[in-house]
Amino acid sequence: MNANLRNKIIEAVAEIGKINVSMSAFERDLTVTSEAWLADLSEQIKQGMETLDARIMQSDLSAVIEVLIKSPPSPGINTIVGNALSMMLEMERAGQKKSPAIRRLLGPSLAQEAQQGDIRFLLLNPGTVSTRIAVYQGLEQVHRFEIHLLPDEDDSIDHRIKAVAAHLDRAGIPLGSFDGIACQGGFLKPIPSGTYRVVPEMVRDLVEAPLRSHASNMGIPMGMELARMAGSQKDLLLTTTDPFVCDELDLVDRVTGFVKIKRNGAGAHYLSHKAVWRIVASLMNQAPEHVNAVTAHLGGGTSLAAHRRGQVTMLIDAYSGLPSTSRSGAIDIDRVVKSIKSKELSIRDLEQILDSRGGLLSLVGTNDFYAMIGFLRQGATPVQRKKIELVQNFMARKIAGGMLKLTADGADVRVMAITGGLASNPDMMHRVKQNIAGRYPVVVMPGYFEHDALAAGQIRGYYAPESLKDYETERDALKKRRHDEDTLIDTPVFKREIRFKKKGAPLTTLDDIIDAAYLTVEANYAPTIAIVGASNEEAIQAAKKANEEGQFRISKFVLLGDFQEISQMAYEYDLVIDNDNYTIIDTETPVEEAVSLLDQGKVDILMKGSIHTEDLLRGVFKYLKSSGLLQKGQVMSHTAIVDIPTRNKLLAFSDGALNTYPDEQKRMAILENALKVVHNLNIKVPKVAVISAVENVNRSVDSSMEAERIAARFADRDDCIVEGPLSLDVAMDVGIAEEKHYTGRIRGNADVLILPDIDSGNILWKTLTTQSGAALAGVILCGDMPLILTSRGDSIRSKLASLSLAVKFYFDLKNQSRESS
Ligand SMILES: Nc1ncnc2c1ncn2[C@@H]1O[C@H](COP(=O)(O)OP(=O)(O)O)[C@@H](O)[C@H]1O
Numbered sequence: 089m090n091a092n093l094r095n096k097i098i099e100a101v102a103e104i105g106k107i108n109v110s111m112s113a114f115e116r117d118l119t120v121t122s123e124a125w126l127a128d129l130s131e132q133i134k135q136g137m138e139t140l141d142a143r144i145m146q147s148d149l150s151a152v153i154e155v156l157i158k159s160p161p162s163p164g165i166n167t168i169v170g171n172a173l174s175m176m177l178e179m180e181r182a183g184q185k186k187s188p189a190i191r192r193l194l195g196p197s198l199a200q201e202a203q204q205g206d207i208r209f210l211l212l213n214p215g216t217v218s219t220r221i222a223v224y225q226g227l228e229q230v231h232r233f234e235i236h237l238l239p240d241e242d243d244s245i246d247h248r249i250k251a252v253a254a255h256l257d258r259a260g261i262p263l264g265s266f267d268g269i270a271c272q273g274g275f276l277k278p279i280p281s282g283t284y285r286v287v288p289e290m291v292r293d294l295v296e297a298p299l300r301s302h303a304s305n306m307g308i309p310m311g312m313e314l315a316r317m318a319g320s321q322k323d324l325l326l327t328t329t330d331p332f333v334c335d336e337l338d339l340v341d342r343v344t345g346f347v348k349i350k351r352n353g354a355g356a357h358y359l360s361h362k363a364v365w366r367i368v369a370s371l372m373n374q375a376p377e378h379v380n381a382v383t384a385h386l387g388g389g390t391s392l393a394a395h396r397r398g399q400v401t402m403l404i405d406a407y408s409g410l411p412s413t414s415r416s417g418a419i420d421i422d423r424v425v426k427s428i429k430s431k432e433l434s435i436r437d438l439e440q441i442l443d444s445r446g447g448l449l450s451l452v453g454t455n456d457f458y459a460m461i462g463f464l465r466q467g468a469t470p471v472q473r474k475k476i477e478l479v480q481n482f483m484a485r486k487i488a489g490g491m492l493k494l495t496a497d498g499a500d501v502r503v504m505a506i507t508g509g510l511a512s513n514p515d516m517m518h519r520v521k522q523n524i525a526g527r528y529p530v531v532v533m534p535g536y537f538e539h540d541a542l543a544a545g546q547i548r549g550y551y552a553p554e555s556l557k558d559y560e561t562e563r564d565a566l567k568k569r570r571h572d573e574d575t576l577i578d579t580p581v582f583k584r585e586i587r588f589k590k591k592g593a594p595l596t597t598l599d600d601i602i603d604a605a606y607l608t609v610e611a612n613y614a615p616t617i618a619i620v621g622a623s624n625e626e627a628i629q630a631a632k633k634a635n636e637e638g639q640f641r642i643s644k645f646v647l648l649g650d651f652q653e654i655s656q657m658a659y660e661y662d663l664v665i666d667n668d669n670y671t672i673i674d675t676e677t678p679v680e681e682a683v684s685l686l687d688q689g690k691v692d693i694l695m696k697g698s699i700h701t702e703d704l705l706r707g708v709f710k711y712l713k714s715s716g717l718l719q720k721g722q723v724m725s726h727t728a729i730v731d732i733p734t735r736n737k738l739l740a741f742s743d744g745a746l747n748t749y750p751d752e753q754k755r756m757a758i759l760e761n762a763l764k765v766v767h768n769l770n771i772k773v774p775k776v777a778v779i780s781a782v783e784n785v786n787r788s789v790d791s792s793m794e795a796e797r798i799a800a801r802f803a804d805r806d807d808c809i810v811e812g813p814l815s816l817d818v819a820m821d822v823g824i825a826e827e828k829h830y831t832g833r834i835r836g837n838a839d840v841l842i843l844p845d846i847d848s849g850n851i852l853w854k855t856l857t858t859q860s861g862a863a864l865a866g867v868i869l870c871g872d873m874p875l876i877l878t879s880r881g882d883s884i885r886s887k888l889a890s891l892s893l894a895v896k897f898y899f900d901l902k903n904q905s906r907e908s909s
């Protein structure tokens with residue numbers, strides 16, 4: 089490097105170093121002095137405003153803020169700005185001027201108009217155990233009351249309306265004296281933020297299909313009814329502002345790591361977030377739209393919002409976000425899945441933990457933060473103190489972490505603000521601020537601004553009705569926008585996701601079977617399946633899925649039966665008869681036609697459609713017999729493969745569909761068929777449990793004796809482990825097998841269950857699919873030939889998996905016989 093240039097750089101770096109050292113010394117001094125000044129101010133506020141020249145102090149604070157927010161941000165400056173803004177707000181709230189927050193929300197000219205005018209309105213805010221009401225005259229709250237429900241009182245909208253009407257009557261406030269009602273909005277359909285005129289469509293959305301159940305859903309119906317009760321005297325203006333369902337998220341924040349789950353903005357305390365952001369911007373003397381901010385609402389529920397260019401573009405919602413007083417917030421999902429699988433948790437437990445039994449309640453046994461602090465001061469043992477300390481640090485770190493996460497878009501965030509009940513606790517706020525470490529100014533705004541915001545919305549609507557938004561228009565426009573975004577998120581990039589498994593690795597889910605069939609078809613050719621009696625909606629749906637838009641092909645299809653009926657059904661299900669992927673053959677004798685096509689090699693596999701199972705099996709049986717394809721001792725049987733959510737591998741069982749009360753000989757043939765199917769799933773030495781009611785041979789239980797004999801007949805085989813008798817729990821549950829001291833090799837880990845008869849097989853089938861969320865694929869083996877049979881109750885995924893199972897089986901057998909010849 090040129091020596092001159094190098095020296096210049098060294099000199100410049102030394103200068104910067106000097107500036108940094110003097111800046112940080114200056115900043116340290118400034119921070120210490122300003123903290124002393126703010127502490128002094130705070131003390132004076134506590135002692136009463138009369139000892140303080142509020143006007144002078146406020147203008148000093150404003151001047152400090154104005155200079156510092158223009159300075160290059162640094163931890164010291166950020167700390168001072170945050171503290172000074174908090175102090176300014178505290179002074180205003182303690183000052184003589186009425187309703188400072190409403191004034192800031194309305195802006196000076198509208199606030200003045202309202203102060204001089206005579207608007208009088210009611211505010212309604214229904215909560216879980218009470219209805220909070222307030223009466224405003226101009227800007228001022230002239231009456232407020234919380235109407236509590238008694239513990240055994242019925243909680244209905246009607247009841248609450250009567251209670252409000254009775255209270256107003258007692259207080260001598262006639263309904264007819266109001267110009268309007270400001271209602272808490274509740275879980276309407278998603279809409280952009282703003283103040284809306286209340287319309288009947290809102291009641292429909294709240295009552296017919298609310299996004300969530302929440303006490304606030306009663307606000308609008310209550311307001312409408314109270315307005316109707318007052319209606320004979322005058323028309324009231326009904327408004328709602330920034331309900332929990334405002335949705336302004338940017339597209340990036342809508343995406344999750346799983347394509348089917350998309351986020352939206354619903355589920356946060358928007359009334360609070362928007363109000364706090366506007367108030368802070370106004371304290372900074374800036375237009376809110378120019379102030380990028382992060383706000384935290386820390387009340388009973390907790391939510392965090394990122395404000396960018398006037399919209400909440402990123403969000404941590406109240407349900408799957410941070411831990412709060414009684415909600416767990418997001419928990420590591422793999423731990424949750426493990427807990428569900430190990431039965432430590434049920435889905436219902438999880439719902440409760442997410443909604444009402446998690447968070448502080450789960451960690452310390454109360455959802456009252458205040459009570460926890462009280463207990464810390466008196467009553468807690470040293471170890472309990474340590475635990476409470478830990479929980480406080482945990483909550484503080486989560487809150488700060490969440491707030492910092494909402495700066496991850498790289499925007500120029502000017503300020504952070506914290507509000508809600510928890511913001512009233514200085515120690516907690518100190519902990520949160522320590523974690524934020526001066527990266528941003530943090531304004532603490534204890535208590536709630538929701539009523540101020542609802543009131544400001546009503547006042548604005550009254551004096552500037554053109555500012556009121558139309559619910560249906562905004563709702564429908566947002567729905568359309570979200571739909572277009574969803575289409576983008578859903579756009580396929582690779583034609584279909586294929587998870588390549590190592591060759592020969594066991595298939596452990598139904599999706600593995602579908603993928604394996606696809607790969608087999610790619611490596612060979614698309615086989616042709618004949619649907620016998622194709623005017624059948626299950627079969628048509630499965631056929632459509634197996635050749636989805638020509639993107640993911642498992643098979644071609646020949647549809648046998650009445651042309652008219654099949655084409656009608658194909659039309660209904662958008663199945664295009666292109667005479668390549670799908671061809672119709674018009675026939676009155678579909679079974680004979682199918683068998684003939686099979687014989688001529690024009691189709692490869694048969695699938696049952698609308699004809700009776702016995703008719704198809706009879707025809708196939710006759711054909712296989714006459715063509716020598718069914719050897720002596722071979723039987724037709726059904727093998728089901730189930731994907732059970734709580735298991736980490738597939739389970740096969742037989743026969744729950746075809747053989748009613750098979751004798752011992754037949755059951756051994758059934759077992760052989762099941763073995764063929766599971767070997768085809770790359771399970772090299774499957775563990776086969778011959779099921780009975782007991783795991784020991786019992787002379788009064790026939791199936792136990794038969795199971796012992798069957799197991800003995802397979803004892804020498806090295807391609808399977810067959811044991812019997814086994815009860816279902818010993819075959820399926822490792823813990824129970826241990827508990828019952830079962831000494832065999834299966835011990836709760838069976839791959840195949842051979843059931844005594846069709847009743848037990850079918851009961852197992854229906855129990856698994858209806859009660860455990862299991863999905864099932866099935867195949868009938870006729871000798872070595874697979875036959876597809878799906879049932880009406882099967883899901884589309886099940887149908888596709890059944891079809892895939894048969895196709896994979898077909899090719900594997902074909903390739904095996906080619907290799908051996
Ligand atoms: N001054 C305070 N100090 C500590 N905790 C408080 C204080 N005020 C409220 N809290 C706590 O904040 C949490 C939220 O309470 P609250 O604001 O009443 O809930 P909600 O949002 O349901 O109205 C509660 O756990 C409460 O104990």
Ligand SMILES: CCCC(=O)OP(=O)(O)O
Binds near residue numbers: 354387390
């Ligand atoms: C979307 C917020 C719903 C909620 O958390 O309400 P609370 O704070 O009233 O529990």
